[in-house]
Amino acid sequence: MRKSLQVAALAGALMVMLALLPTAASATPPTTGFRVSVIAGADVEIPAGEPFFVQHGWGAEYRPMSTLHSFGFDLYVDGIQKHGPREIVIEDGVWVDQQWIFNFRDGLPAGTYTFFGEWTDLDGIALQMEIAVTAVD
Secondary structure, eight states: OHHHHHHHHHHHHHHHHHHHSOOTTTOOOOOOSEEOOSTTOOOEEEETTOOEEEEEEEEEEEEEGGGGGGOEEEEEETTEEEOOOEEEEEETTEEEEEEEEEEETTOOOSEEEEEEEEEEETTEEEEEEEEEEEEEO
């Protein structure tokens, strides 16, 4: 009996804590450092070891929720796919923006890296961009 009361109290406390958390659709994932843009198409030079982030996605159009997962963005660094959180903005039951954020909290060691971005939509690959990112001491 005592254990079931403890479990019920714990469950109740957990439900209250979850109710106070923001929803994933409205929370903006934090970024770190300065932004590096792949879509700009220009090679960049950055300080080695300094934090930075890449943020790209889709926006500025109202699309039905049923198409949300048909649009995407993938980032590869030297051929290795990176993973990061996605921010989704929903207004009046349609999505208007979704962005993927890739944080490089420790920056990169000195060297040159190939950053490749691929945007996909309902028809498949919509855009591919590649830049060289050179981290210098």
